[in-house]
Amino acid sequence: MKRFKQKFNKIALKLIFSVSITTAVTIGVYSYFNLEAQSDLLVSEFERHANQLSSTIIKSTRTSMLDYDTETTHNIINTVSEDQCIKDVRLFNKSGVIIYTSDSSLIGTMVDKDAEGCYSCHSTEQALSEAPIEKRSRIYQLNPDSSRIMGLMTPIYNEKSCWESDCHVHPESQKLLGVLDITMCLKEVEIAQQESTVKLIVFALVSILVLSIIIGFFVKRWIDTPVSNLMLATREISAGNLNYSVKDLGNDELGILGRAFNTMTKKMSDARMQLFQSDKMSSLGRLAAGVAHEINNPLTGVLTYSSFLLKRTKNNSEIQEDLKVIVRETKRSREIVKGLLDFARQSVPKKHNVKAREIIDRAASVVNNQLILKHIGLEKKFDPDLPMITVDADQIQQVFINLIVNASDAIEGDNGKIVITTSLTNLLPYGITQIKTAVCKNRHNLIDNEIKIESMPTVKLKAEAGNNSGYINLDPIYGKSRHKYNLKLNSGDDIKISCPRCDISFIKEREQCPKCNSSIFTFESPPNGMFEGCTNTNCDWQRWQAIDEGGQKTYVKIQIEDNGSGIQSEDLSRIFEPFFSTKGQKGTGLGLAVIWGIIDNHNGTITVESEVGQGTKFTILLPVT
Amino acid sequence: MYDILIIDDEAVINEAVIKIAETEGLKIDSCTNARDGLKKLEKDHYKITLCDIMMPEMNGFQLLNEVKSESINTHVIMITGFSTVENAVKSLHMGAIDFIPKPFTYDEIISSIYRGLEFCNLQERIRNSINGNDDDTIIYVPCPPKYLKLGNTSWMNLEYEGAAVIGVTDLFLRTIKSLSSVELFDVDEILIQGNTCSTLLTEDEIPHNIMAPIGGKIVERNEKLLENFSLLEKDPYFEGWLYRIIPADIEYDMKYLTPCSTDRV
Numbered sequence: 042m043k044r045f046k047q048k049f050n051k052i053a054l055k056l057i058f059s060v061s062i063t064t065a066v067t068i069g070v071y072s073y074f075n076l077e078a079q080s081d082l083l084v085s086e087f088e089r090h091a092n093q094l095s096s097t098i099i100k101s102t103r104t105s106m107l108d109y110d111t112e113t114t115h116n117i118i119n120t121v122s123e124d125q126c127i128k129d130v131r132l133f134n135k136s137g138v139i140i141y142t143s144d145s146s147l148i149g150t151m152v153d154k155d156a157e158g159c160y161s162c163h164s165t166e167q168a169l170s171e172a173p174i175e176k177r178s179r180i181y182q183l184n185p186d187s188s189r190i191m192g193l194m195t196p197i198y199n200e201k202s203c204w205e206s207d208c209h210v211h212p213e214s215q216k217l218l219g220v221l222d223i224t225m226c227l228k229e230v231e232i233a234q235q236e237s238t239v240k241l242i243v244f245a246l247v248s249i250l251v252l253s254i255i256i257g258f259f260v261k262r263w264i265d266t267p268v269s270n271l272m273l274a275t276r277e278i279s280a281g282n283l284n285y286s287v288k289d290l291g292n293d294e295l296g297i298l299g300r301a302f303n304t305m306t307k308k309m310s311d312a313r314m315q316l317f318q319s320d321k322m323s324s325l326g327r328l329a330a331g332v333a334h335e336i337n338n339p340l341t342g343v344l345t346y347s348s349f350l351l352k353r354t355k356n357n358s359e360i361q362e363d364l365k366v367i368v369r370e371t372k373r374s375r376e377i378v379k380g381l382l383d384f385a386r387q388s389v390p391k392k393h394n395v396k397a398r399e400i401i402d403r404a405a406s407v408v409n410n411q412l413i414l415k416h417i418g419l420e421k422k423f424d425p426d427l428p429m430i431t432v433d434a435d436q437i438q439q440v441f442i443n444l445i446v447n448a449s450d451a452i453e454g455d456n457g458k459i460v461i462t463t464s465l466t467n468l469l470p471y472g473i474t475q476i477k478t479a480v481c482k483n484r485h486n487l488i489d490n491e492i493k494i495e496s497m498p499t500v501k502l503k504a505e506a507g508n509n510s511g512y513i514n515l516d517p518i519y520g521k522s523r524h525k526y527n528l529k530l531n532s533g534d535d536i537k538i539s540c541p542r543c544d545i546s547f548i549k550e551r552e553q554c555p556k557c558n559s560s561i562f563t564f565e566s567p568p569n570g571m572f573e574g575c576t577n578t579n580c581d582w583q584r585w586q587a588i589d590e591g592g593q594k595t596y597v598k599i600q601i602e603d604n605g606s607g608i609q610s611e612d613l614s615r616i617f618e619p620f621f622s623t624k625g626q627k628g629t630g631l632g633l634a635v636i637w638g639i640i641d642n643h644n645g646t647i648t649v650e651s652e653v654g655q656g657t658k659f660t661i662l663l664p665v666t
Numbered sequence: 667m668y669d670i671l672i673i674d675d676e677a678v679i680n681e682a683v684i685k686i687a688e689t690e691g692l693k694i695d696s697c698t699n700a701r702d703g704l705k706k707l708e709k710d711h712y713k714i715t716l717c718d719i720m721m722p723e724m725n726g727f728q729l730l731n732e733v734k735s736e737s738i739n740t741h742v743i744m745i746t747g748f749s750t751v752e753n754a755v756k757s758l759h760m761g762a763i764d765f766i767p768k769p770f771t772y773d774e775i776i777s778s779i780y781r782g783l784e785f786c787n788l789q790e791r792i793r794n795s796i797n798g799n800d801d802d803t804i805i806y807v808p809c810p811p812k813y814l815k816l817g818n819t820s821w822m823n824l825e826y827e828g829a830a831v832i833g834v835t836d837l838f839l840r841t842i843k844s845l846s847s848v849e850l851f852d853v854d855e856i857l858i859q860g861n862t863c864s865t866l867l868t869e870d871e872i873p874h875n876i877m878a879p880i881g882g883k884i885v886e887r888n889e890k891l892l893e894n895f896s897l898l899e900k901d902p903y904f905e906g907w908l909y910r911i912i913p914a915d916i917e918y919d920m921k922y923l924t925p926c927s928t929d930r931v
Contacts, residue, residue: 334720337747338676341769345682348772353689368771375769382747393914403854434883435856435914 053265057257064252068245072238079237083230087191088178094121095195095223098130109208111141119143127225128190132197134219180227188231192224267295274302283310333381340378344371394429395437397463397597397663404441405461408449417449417457424464426556428665430597436639437663443632444601444659451605451657462600466662467520467589476500476517476585478566481540481547487564489514492525499525502562503541506534512541515574519588522581536576538562549573556582596645596662603658608651616649669783670694671712673703673729674745675721679768683716686772687779700724707738714782716766716775718745719753727757734761741789743782745770755860755877758817759922765860777842777872784841785818807836809903814923816859816879821903821926825910832863832879833907839899843868848895850887850908857881857911859919864908866898880919882911 098121105113114132122130122143132141137152178193197218204213211218267290277285283306290299347367354360398421405419412419441461448459479487479500489501492514499514504526511528530536538547547562554561559577566572570587589595608616617637640647644664651657669692672683680696687694695712697703701724707715715733719726730742744757744765754765763785766778791805815821815835822832839845849865857863863878887909891897898906913919 334747337768338679341676342678342682344769344771345679345686345775349682349686349689352772371769372771406854433914435858438856 051265052268053257053260056260056264057253060256061249061253064249065245068241068248072241072245076234076238076241080230080234083233084180084191084227085175087225087227087230088174088193091178091191091193091223091225092174092195094127094225095193095221098223099195099197099221102132107202107206107208109206109210114141115145126229127223129222129224131222132219133222135215135217140219188226188228190224190226192222195221195223197221263293264295267291267299271295271299271302274306278306278309283313329381333378336374336378340371340374344368344375347371393434394431395434397427397430397599398423400432400434400438401441401461401463401599404438404445407438407442408445411446412449412459415449415452415457416455417452417459419445420458420460422460422462427463427465427597428595430663430665432643432663433639437643440636440639440661441601443636447632448601448603448605448657451603451607453606456604458604460600460602462598462602464598465665466596466598468596476515476519476566476572478569479572480565480567481543481545482565483540483543483545485540485542487540500564501541502547502564503539503544504528504530505537505539506530513538519572519585520581520583522583524578526578530578534578535560536578538576548576554580554582556580595665597665599661599663601659601661602656604656607653607655607657608649609653610651613649613651617647668693668695668710668712670714670716670779671703671706671740672696672716673698673700673721673726674716674718675699676718679718679745683775686776690776690779692779692783700726700729703729704732707733707740708736712740713786714763714779715740715742716745716779717742719757720747727753727760730757730760730762741782741786743778751858751860755816755922758860759924763818773873774875777874780872781838781841781874785837788837788840806840807902809835809926811925811927813903813926814879814920815926816877816923819877820863820879822879822923824916828912828916829885829910830880830882830913830916831907831910834864834866834876834898834902836902838874838876839902842866842874843870843872845869845895845899846871848891848898850892851884853884853887855884856914857884857909859922876908879923880911880913880916882913882916884909884911886910 098118101121102114102117105111105117118130118132118141121127130141130143131139131147131152133139133152139147139150139152142148174193177195178191180189180191182189197220199211199213199215199218203211203218204215270287270290274285274287286303286306287299290296347364351361351364351368354364401421401423405421409419445459445461449457452459477488481487487500487502488498490498492499492501499517502513502515504511504513506528509528509530511526514525514527516523539545540547547564549561549563552561553559554575554577557575557577557580559575559580561573561575561582563571563573566585569585571585573584573586575582617633637647640661640663646662648660649657650660670683670687672680672687672694673696674680674683675698677698680698684694684696695706695710697706700717700721703715703717704724706712715729717726717729726742726744726746730744732738733740733742742757742762744754744762745768746754746757746765747768751767754767757765763782764778766775788805795805809815809821810823813821813823818835818837820832820838821835822830824830845866846869847867849867851857851863857878857880859879859881860877862875864876866874866876868874888897888907891906891908900906
């Protein structure tokens, strides 16, 4: 039962079920009315047939009646009654006395005027003399097993030939001479009705079945399969398998949902990795702090006692040497504990504005001797236009010292080289965002729909350099400088840029391009504030503050690359963990974990790429504020 | 009357300090929690009290507050773990005369103890001179009123363009024996408030660490001092300066500094 319920809870089955019900109801109602109409038609056809038969009997007995030839009349009626379909033919006079009938024993008996057939005309005291055919007919069943029977009464009216006939049975004053009552069985009609009922039911069943199969097929294909794929994916994801992805589900809404699902999973997976790392780091940090505090007290005991002994045994040089080792090593332990606490320190770094190169230079000067001793060349490739970064210079310096020392440790032989590169990266808006609106101060539209770059409308600006004037069509992508010029400009020219409609100047007074010191132009791109660019044709400097602020941040990217032994790929994911060390006894394993913590505290990221035998590259991104 | 009371919840530390003190011929008493310590302080006179900050029930700060509010005649030296340098600086602001980071060596603790005892003597002499029992020799030169100081150890003076000069107070120098050498950090090194910024070696071969009054980057150091360390003793507030630094977070560090104008009696 539960299984059935589960099965029924599937969308596909629900859809098929509801469509089947709708079809069944529609076909049922249609069939019902159709059958009703059909049987009405058949019955009225039968009535017509009986009526015709009645008039035929009346007409064929007319001659024998006029001749008062009862024998012939009897014969005719008997002959007609022999027909299988005709049950009985009766002829009775106005007073209800049966005069002719196929069953001769009944001749001369009275018809019961209250009986079913008479009722149509004799419902009132005064009998109707003329009734329509449907009033004259009746359908009844003698017993439940037999087929139904239809009776039809046909009145026989007086005519001139009747009262003028030689027998003088009917006087002229008599209006109605008698009634012919014919009863026929409806077996044929019933068979026909049954047949069409069966046909309709079969048709209804077949069409419901076919419809269900067709709908089922498409529902399975378009809904059931993709939905169960998605279901499977959600189950996998909820079970923790964030690497699972839904296979391509086509281009309809479910396909889009599937792709969105995959994107979401990917992001979740990334976020979980970050969170996992961050969580691991912070819990390890707490653990480290706890351990450090616990160790601190016994360490104090060891250090005080050993240094105390060192004082007391001044005359015993043999013991002195050994004690000095104890004191020295305990002091080293003290430094390790200090390192642990540095790693665990939750306090906010003390930040101020500094130049990245200054910190790197300082770090490099600290380790310079070590590098010279190992014959390692240190190459610095600094981007001269880097903005200041807001960091705790002390901590960041520690990061660089650690990374350079690590790099030099990884280098064996005499051809060692460490390269430090700094550059600026704009992660999102720059190079992607499109300038969609541009107006001058007089609200003139600067967007040019005729000249396009990569099928995007450009920004049309008027440019003047000396006597030379024309237009510049600015690349609409922020950060890409594929501008179109319809005038010749040299890079050194003093260029005036203005609105093509009202000539209002776009040049920003008292401000120069930070890259090449040329003058800069600016216009508004509502609602995203001012857009700025350099007038120098060889300079690609642009700034769009609102977009920069709103979207992704600008980062200073610092890469430290060595050509040392590299890191095994299985170690790469673990190198930022505390106590993970590949240096064996030499290191404490705290260095990279501390580095990770410091960079994380600065809202930056640190990543590593490495190839065994080729070298290692650390990339640090620090946000520019 | 005792010289020292040591309060630490770790018995091993108490024992070690007792041994060290007794080796130096000092009279010392100990207890393992601050409440017992307070009782002892009320009963007896201790020149200095060494007290751990992190203790169950009553911590070092609370003890310091009690000592101050009850006007107990003792000078408190805080013992602290590494992570609580900030707390230690705070304790100086609250009236402790010094602090020793754990774990410490014989020299580190004994130098602090001797400075503390000498500080007591100086205070005694000041009290006597006020009462007119002593001749009016200058006991120590107070630092100029516009300077700021960290505890009684070091001073700093804000200069033009945001730089600051830092140095050692005369009071600190008076608590140690004659200098035999001065160690200074290099230019460009970073100082952190409350951490060692220089070590003074005295003739009795005891190193005395100077705490940086504020954090920042060293831009200049007093090279003359390395040639002639007597400058420090002669003119600690002007010619005997240690470093010129660019402060890292002056507003934050200033919270724990006291104006030297409060030094005047």
